[in-house]
Amino acid sequence: MMSSLSSKDEAINREGSRPEILVVADEKVLEKILGQRDENIRAVEERFPVRITVRGDEIQVHGPDIEVVKQVVKFLEQLVEVAEKGYRLTPAEVKYGMNVMTEGGKVDLLSIYEEIIYLTSRGKPVRPRTAGQKKYIEAIKRNDVVFVIGPAGTGKTYLAVAMAVAALKASAISRIVLVRPVVEAGERLGFLPGDVKEKVEPYLRPLYDAFFDLLSPERFMKYLEKNVIELAPLAYMRGRTLNDSFIILDEAQNTTPEQMKMFLTRMGFGSKVVVTGDITQIDLPPGKESGLKVVQNVLEKVAGIEFVWLTNYDVVRHDMVQRIVEAYEVYEKKRGNDQQLS
Numbered sequence: 001m002m003s004s005l006s007s008k009d010e011a012i013n014r015e016g017s018r019p020e021i022l023v024v025a026d027e028k029v030l031e032k033i034l035g036q037r038d039e040n041i042r043a044v045e046e047r048f049p050v051r052i053t054v055r056g057d058e059i060q061v062h063g064p065d066i067e068v069v070k071q072v073v074k075f076l077e078q079l080v081e082v083a084e085k086g087y088r089l090t091p092a093e094v095k096y097g098m099n100v101m102t103e104g105g106k107v108d109l110l111s112i113y114e115e116i117i118y119l120t121s122r123g124k125p126v127r128p129r130t131a132g133q134k135k136y137i138e139a140i141k142r143n144d145v146v147f148v149i150g151p152a153g154t155g156k157t158y159l160a161v162a163m164a165v166a167a168l169k170a171s172a173i174s175r176i177v178l179v180r181p182v183v184e185a186g187e188r189l190g191f192l193p194g195d196v197k198e199k200v201e202p203y204l205r206p207l208y209d210a211f212f213d214l215l216s217p218e219r220f221m222k223y224l225e226k227n228v229i230e231l232a233p234l235a236y237m238r239g240r241t242l243n244d245s246f247i248i249l250d251e252a253q254n255t256t257p258e259q260m261k262m263f264l265t266r267m268g269f270g271s272k273v274v275v276t277g278d279i280t281q282i283d284l285p286p287g288k289e290s291g292l293k294v295v296q297n298v299l300e301k302v303a304g305i306e307f308v309w310l311t312n313y314d315v316v317r318h319d320m321v322q323r324i325v326e327a328y329e330v331y332e333k334k335r336g337n338d339q340q341l342s
Helices: 027-034 036-047 066-084 091-104 109-113 131-142 156-169 196-214 217-225 257-264 291-299 319-341
Strands: 002-004 020-023 051-055 058-062 145-149 175-180 229-233 245-249 272-277 305-309
Touching (some): 027 036, 036 051, 036 066, 036 091, 058 066, 066 109, 131 145, 131 156, 145 291, 156 175, 156 245, 196 217, 196 229, 217 229, 257 272, 257 291, 272 291
Parallel strands (some): 145 272, 145 305, 175 245, 245 272
Antiparallel strands (some): 002 051, 020 058, 051 058
16 A cells, blocks of 8 residues: 655655655555545645655655654554554544653653543443543542533533543432522523423533433433432422432532522432533633632642543534634633733
Protein backbone atom coordinates (compact mmCIF):
# COMPACT_ATOMS: atom_id res chain seq x y z
CA MET A 1 0.00 0.00 0.00
CA MET A 2 1.32 3.43 -0.89
CA SER A 3 -0.41 6.74 -0.33
CA SER A 4 0.46 10.40 0.08
CA LEU A 5 -1.88 11.60 2.78
CA SER A 6 -1.57 15.36 2.29
CA SER A 7 0.18 18.02 0.29
CA LYS A 8 2.30 20.38 2.37
CA ASP A 9 3.98 23.64 1.48
CA GLU A 10 7.06 23.65 -0.73
CA ALA A 11 9.48 23.87 2.19
CA ILE A 12 8.37 20.48 3.50
CA ASN A 13 8.11 18.92 0.06
CA ARG A 14 11.72 19.91 -0.62
CA GLU A 15 12.87 18.49 2.73
CA GLY A 16 15.81 16.29 1.87
CA SER A 17 16.59 14.65 5.20
CA ARG A 18 15.70 11.03 5.81
CA PRO A 19 12.22 10.54 7.26
CA GLU A 20 11.55 8.96 10.64
CA ILE A 21 9.92 5.58 10.08
CA LEU A 22 7.38 3.69 12.19
CA VAL A 23 6.75 0.07 11.18
CA VAL A 24 3.22 -1.26 11.73
CA ALA A 25 3.10 -4.92 10.69
CA ASP A 26 -0.59 -5.50 11.48
CA GLU A 27 -2.71 -4.18 8.61
CA LYS A 28 -5.84 -3.80 10.79
CA VAL A 29 -3.87 -1.72 13.31
CA LEU A 30 -2.55 0.42 10.48
CA GLU A 31 -6.08 1.00 9.17
CA LYS A 32 -7.23 2.17 12.62
CA ILE A 33 -4.32 4.59 12.88
CA LEU A 34 -5.02 6.06 9.44
CA GLY A 35 -8.77 6.33 10.09
CA GLN A 36 -11.51 6.48 7.48
CA ARG A 37 -10.18 8.11 4.32
CA ASP A 38 -6.92 8.80 6.22
CA GLU A 39 -8.71 11.40 8.39
CA ASN A 40 -6.63 10.69 11.52
CA ILE A 41 -3.33 11.21 9.76
CA ARG A 42 -4.65 14.30 8.01
CA ALA A 43 -5.48 15.74 11.44
CA VAL A 44 -1.84 15.21 12.49
CA GLU A 45 -0.56 16.86 9.32
CA GLU A 46 -2.86 19.85 9.85
CA ARG A 47 -1.52 20.30 13.39
CA PHE A 48 2.22 19.87 12.81
CA PRO A 49 4.57 20.95 9.98
CA VAL A 50 5.08 17.40 8.74
CA ARG A 51 4.20 15.28 5.73
CA ILE A 52 3.19 11.67 6.36
CA THR A 53 3.29 8.90 3.78
CA VAL A 54 2.54 5.20 4.03
CA ARG A 55 4.53 2.62 2.11
CA GLY A 56 3.56 -0.95 2.82
CA ASP A 57 3.83 -1.42 6.58
CA GLU A 58 5.86 1.77 7.06
CA ILE A 59 4.55 5.13 8.24
CA GLN A 60 7.09 7.74 7.16
CA VAL A 61 7.15 11.17 8.76
CA HIS A 62 8.96 13.97 6.88
CA GLY A 63 9.57 17.52 8.06
CA PRO A 64 12.06 20.37 8.30
CA ASP A 65 12.24 20.25 12.13
CA ILE A 66 13.65 16.91 13.31
CA GLU A 67 12.44 17.48 16.89
CA VAL A 68 8.86 17.97 15.71
CA VAL A 69 9.15 14.90 13.48
CA LYS A 70 10.32 12.79 16.44
CA GLN A 71 7.49 14.16 18.58
CA VAL A 72 4.96 13.15 15.91
CA VAL A 73 6.45 9.65 15.69
CA LYS A 74 6.15 9.25 19.48
CA PHE A 75 2.54 10.31 19.23
CA LEU A 76 1.90 7.81 16.44
CA GLU A 77 3.45 5.11 18.65
CA GLN A 78 0.77 5.96 21.23
CA LEU A 79 -1.89 5.49 18.57
CA VAL A 80 -0.37 2.10 17.72
CA GLU A 81 -0.66 1.01 21.38
CA VAL A 82 -4.31 2.01 21.46
CA ALA A 83 -5.12 0.36 18.12
CA GLU A 84 -3.31 -2.87 19.10
CA LYS A 85 -5.69 -3.19 22.05
CA GLY A 86 -8.59 -3.19 19.60
CA TYR A 87 -9.86 0.33 20.25
CA ARG A 88 -11.17 2.47 17.41
CA LEU A 89 -9.51 5.83 16.94
CA THR A 90 -11.53 8.89 15.91
CA PRO A 91 -10.23 12.25 14.65
CA ALA A 92 -11.66 13.93 17.77
CA GLU A 93 -9.63 11.64 20.04
CA VAL A 94 -6.52 12.09 17.91
CA LYS A 95 -6.91 15.87 18.13
CA TYR A 96 -7.43 15.63 21.89
CA GLY A 97 -4.22 13.62 22.25
CA MET A 98 -2.30 16.21 20.25
CA ASN A 99 -3.73 19.01 22.40
CA VAL A 100 -2.55 17.30 25.58
CA MET A 101 0.87 16.51 24.14
CA THR A 102 1.34 20.10 22.98
CA GLU A 103 0.19 21.48 26.33
CA GLY A 104 2.06 19.12 28.65
CA GLY A 105 4.80 17.61 26.48
CA LYS A 106 3.46 14.06 26.80
CA VAL A 107 0.23 12.06 26.76
CA ASP A 108 -0.80 8.57 27.91
CA LEU A 109 -3.74 7.73 25.66
CA LEU A 110 -3.92 4.01 26.46
CA SER A 111 -4.66 4.58 30.16
CA ILE A 112 -7.78 6.55 29.16
CA TYR A 113 -9.06 3.90 26.76
CA GLU A 114 -8.62 1.04 29.22
CA GLU A 115 -11.09 2.31 31.83
CA ILE A 116 -14.60 1.13 30.96
CA ILE A 117 -17.34 2.43 33.25
CA TYR A 118 -20.34 0.65 31.82
CA LEU A 119 -21.61 -1.32 28.82
CA THR A 120 -24.79 0.06 27.29
CA SER A 121 -27.77 -2.11 26.35
CA ARG A 122 -26.25 -2.32 22.85
CA GLY A 123 -22.87 -3.41 24.19
CA LYS A 124 -21.18 -0.05 23.61
CA PRO A 125 -18.46 0.64 26.20
CA VAL A 126 -18.76 3.91 28.11
CA ARG A 127 -15.39 5.29 29.18
CA PRO A 128 -13.67 8.58 29.85
CA ARG A 129 -12.32 10.01 26.62
CA THR A 130 -9.98 12.64 28.04
CA ALA A 131 -7.58 12.91 30.98
CA GLY A 132 -9.95 15.43 32.58
CA GLN A 133 -12.86 13.01 32.31
CA LYS A 134 -10.70 10.24 33.78
CA LYS A 135 -9.89 12.49 36.75
CA TYR A 136 -13.61 13.17 37.13
CA ILE A 137 -14.47 9.45 37.23
CA GLU A 138 -11.70 8.74 39.75
CA ALA A 139 -13.00 11.58 41.95
CA ILE A 140 -16.49 10.04 41.98
CA LYS A 141 -15.05 6.67 42.99
CA ARG A 142 -13.13 7.98 46.00
CA ASN A 143 -15.43 10.74 47.30
CA ASP A 144 -18.97 10.98 48.64
CA VAL A 145 -19.52 14.42 47.11
CA VAL A 146 -18.05 15.62 43.81
CA PHE A 147 -18.51 18.95 42.03
CA VAL A 148 -17.61 19.03 38.33
CA ILE A 149 -17.47 22.39 36.59
CA GLY A 150 -16.86 22.80 32.88
CA PRO A 151 -18.18 23.96 29.51
CA ALA A 152 -20.84 22.31 27.36
CA GLY A 153 -19.88 19.05 25.70
CA THR A 154 -17.45 17.79 28.33
CA GLY A 155 -19.66 14.86 29.38
CA LYS A 156 -20.39 16.14 32.90
CA THR A 157 -23.95 14.81 33.11
CA TYR A 158 -23.55 11.77 30.87
CA LEU A 159 -20.61 10.35 32.82
CA ALA A 160 -22.34 11.00 36.16
CA VAL A 161 -25.42 9.12 34.91
CA ALA A 162 -23.21 6.29 33.62
CA MET A 163 -21.53 5.98 37.02
CA ALA A 164 -24.95 6.01 38.69
CA VAL A 165 -26.32 3.27 36.41
CA ALA A 166 -23.18 1.18 37.00
CA ALA A 167 -23.62 1.58 40.78
CA LEU A 168 -27.27 0.55 40.48
CA LYS A 169 -26.36 -2.51 38.44
CA ALA A 170 -23.75 -3.48 41.06
CA SER A 171 -26.38 -3.04 43.84
CA ALA A 172 -24.18 -0.41 45.50
CA ILE A 173 -27.26 1.86 45.62
CA SER A 174 -31.01 1.28 45.47
CA ARG A 175 -32.03 4.25 43.32
CA ILE A 176 -30.88 7.16 41.19
CA VAL A 177 -32.18 10.68 41.75
CA LEU A 178 -31.54 13.34 39.10
CA VAL A 179 -32.36 16.90 40.06
CA ARG A 180 -32.47 20.12 38.06
CA PRO A 181 -33.31 23.67 39.06
CA VAL A 182 -36.30 25.03 37.16
CA VAL A 183 -35.22 28.43 35.90
CA GLU A 184 -37.93 30.36 34.09
CA ALA A 185 -36.82 31.97 30.84
CA GLY A 186 -39.51 34.26 29.56
CA GLU A 187 -42.46 32.09 30.60
CA ARG A 188 -44.01 31.71 34.04
CA LEU A 189 -44.71 28.13 35.06
CA GLY A 190 -48.11 29.17 36.32
CA PHE A 191 -49.14 30.21 32.82
CA LEU A 192 -47.84 27.11 31.06
CA PRO A 193 -50.47 24.48 30.16
CA GLY A 194 -50.85 21.19 32.03
CA ASP A 195 -50.38 19.90 35.56
CA VAL A 196 -47.18 20.28 37.61
CA LYS A 197 -45.56 17.19 36.07
CA GLU A 198 -46.26 18.43 32.55
CA LYS A 199 -44.94 21.88 33.40
CA VAL A 200 -41.57 20.72 34.74
CA GLU A 201 -40.98 17.85 32.29
CA PRO A 202 -39.44 20.08 29.57
CA TYR A 203 -36.74 21.09 32.08
CA LEU A 204 -35.95 17.44 32.82
CA ARG A 205 -36.32 16.06 29.31
CA PRO A 206 -32.59 16.49 28.41
CA LEU A 207 -31.77 13.99 31.15
CA TYR A 208 -33.80 11.31 29.35
CA ASP A 209 -31.27 11.27 26.50
CA ALA A 210 -28.47 9.90 28.68
CA PHE A 211 -30.70 7.16 30.10
CA PHE A 212 -32.01 6.16 26.67
CA ASP A 213 -28.41 5.72 25.53
CA LEU A 214 -27.31 3.75 28.60
CA LEU A 215 -30.44 1.67 29.16
CA SER A 216 -33.08 0.47 26.76
CA PRO A 217 -36.08 2.84 26.69
CA GLU A 218 -38.25 0.02 28.06
CA ARG A 219 -36.00 -0.57 31.08
CA PHE A 220 -35.69 3.15 31.74
CA MET A 221 -39.46 3.61 31.77
CA LYS A 222 -39.82 0.56 34.03
CA TYR A 223 -37.31 2.03 36.50
CA LEU A 224 -39.10 5.35 36.29
CA GLU A 225 -42.48 3.76 37.09
CA LYS A 226 -41.03 1.87 40.07
CA ASN A 227 -39.23 5.00 41.32
CA VAL A 228 -35.85 3.29 41.00
CA ILE A 229 -34.96 6.29 38.85
CA GLU A 230 -36.44 9.63 39.88
CA LEU A 231 -36.23 12.87 37.91
CA ALA A 232 -37.29 15.87 39.94
CA PRO A 233 -37.10 19.66 40.01
CA LEU A 234 -34.92 21.07 42.77
CA ALA A 235 -37.88 22.60 44.61
CA TYR A 236 -39.20 19.08 45.32
CA MET A 237 -36.11 18.19 47.39
CA ARG A 238 -36.92 20.29 50.43
CA GLY A 239 -37.63 18.23 53.54
CA ARG A 240 -36.38 14.94 52.07
CA THR A 241 -33.54 12.64 53.14
CA LEU A 242 -32.18 10.35 50.44
CA ASN A 243 -30.52 7.13 51.66
CA ASP A 244 -28.73 4.53 49.49
CA SER A 245 -29.02 6.81 46.48
CA PHE A 246 -26.85 8.23 43.72
CA ILE A 247 -27.98 11.85 43.57
CA ILE A 248 -27.06 14.13 40.66
CA LEU A 249 -27.73 17.86 40.61
CA ASP A 250 -27.51 19.02 37.01
CA GLU A 251 -27.19 22.63 35.76
CA ALA A 252 -26.15 23.65 39.28
CA GLN A 253 -24.98 27.07 38.11
CA ASN A 254 -28.67 28.01 38.19
CA THR A 255 -29.10 27.36 41.92
CA THR A 256 -28.98 30.07 44.56
CA PRO A 257 -26.65 29.58 47.56
CA GLU A 258 -29.70 28.73 49.70
CA GLN A 259 -30.88 26.11 47.21
CA MET A 260 -27.41 24.57 47.00
CA LYS A 261 -27.24 24.23 50.80
CA MET A 262 -30.74 22.74 50.87
CA PHE A 263 -29.83 20.19 48.18
CA LEU A 264 -26.55 19.08 49.74
CA THR A 265 -28.19 18.50 53.13
CA ARG A 266 -30.66 16.01 51.56
CA MET A 267 -27.86 13.44 51.45
CA GLY A 268 -28.52 10.36 53.60
CA PHE A 269 -26.59 7.24 54.61
CA GLY A 270 -25.02 5.18 51.82
CA SER A 271 -25.51 7.93 49.25
CA LYS A 272 -23.22 9.65 46.77
CA VAL A 273 -23.73 13.14 45.35
CA VAL A 274 -22.46 14.58 42.06
CA VAL A 275 -23.07 18.24 41.22
CA THR A 276 -22.52 19.39 37.63
CA GLY A 277 -22.54 22.87 36.14
CA ASP A 278 -21.09 25.47 33.82
CA ILE A 279 -20.48 28.82 35.50
CA THR A 280 -20.30 30.54 32.08
CA GLN A 281 -24.00 29.78 31.43
CA ILE A 282 -25.85 31.20 34.44
CA ASP A 283 -29.53 31.93 33.75
CA LEU A 284 -30.44 33.37 37.15
CA PRO A 285 -32.15 36.78 37.30
CA PRO A 286 -29.84 39.80 37.63
CA GLY A 287 -28.64 40.30 41.20
CA LYS A 288 -28.97 36.61 42.14
CA GLU A 289 -25.72 34.87 43.07
CA SER A 290 -24.96 31.39 41.75
CA GLY A 291 -24.81 28.70 44.41
CA LEU A 292 -22.21 26.85 42.35
CA LYS A 293 -19.85 29.81 42.58
CA VAL A 294 -20.37 30.32 46.32
CA VAL A 295 -20.04 26.65 47.25
CA GLN A 296 -16.46 26.52 45.96
CA ASN A 297 -15.39 28.90 48.73
CA VAL A 298 -17.52 27.20 51.37
CA LEU A 299 -16.56 23.54 50.83
CA GLU A 300 -13.16 23.56 49.12
CA LYS A 301 -11.34 22.25 52.22
CA VAL A 302 -13.97 19.78 53.49
CA ALA A 303 -12.76 16.15 53.57
CA GLY A 304 -14.65 13.76 51.30
CA ILE A 305 -15.57 16.53 48.85
CA GLU A 306 -13.67 17.12 45.62
CA PHE A 307 -13.95 19.77 42.91
CA VAL A 308 -13.03 18.84 39.33
CA TRP A 309 -12.65 21.44 36.59
CA LEU A 310 -13.00 20.39 32.95
CA THR A 311 -11.83 22.61 30.09
CA ASN A 312 -12.40 23.03 26.37
CA TYR A 313 -9.80 20.26 25.89
CA ASP A 314 -12.34 17.87 27.44
CA VAL A 315 -15.10 18.69 24.94
CA VAL A 316 -16.09 15.43 23.25
CA ARG A 317 -18.85 16.68 20.97
CA HIS A 318 -18.48 17.93 17.41
CA ASP A 319 -15.24 19.86 16.76
CA MET A 320 -17.34 22.97 16.25
CA VAL A 321 -18.43 22.87 19.92
CA GLN A 322 -14.81 23.15 21.03
CA ARG A 323 -14.26 26.10 18.69
CA ILE A 324 -17.39 27.81 20.01
CA VAL A 325 -16.29 27.30 23.63
CA GLU A 326 -12.83 28.70 22.84
CA ALA A 327 -14.30 31.71 21.03
CA TYR A 328 -16.54 32.53 23.99
CA GLU A 329 -13.61 32.18 26.40
CA VAL A 330 -11.62 34.70 24.36
CA TYR A 331 -14.62 37.04 24.18
CA GLU A 332 -15.37 36.85 27.93
CA LYS A 333 -11.70 37.44 28.79
CA LYS A 334 -11.52 40.47 26.46
CA ARG A 335 -14.76 41.88 27.85
CA GLY A 336 -13.48 41.42 31.40
CA ASN A 337 -10.27 43.26 30.55
CA ASP A 338 -12.21 46.07 28.87
CA GLN A 339 -14.44 46.49 31.93
CA GLN A 340 -11.40 46.69 34.22
CA LEU A 341 -9.88 49.43 32.06
CA SER A 342 -13.09 51.48 31.89
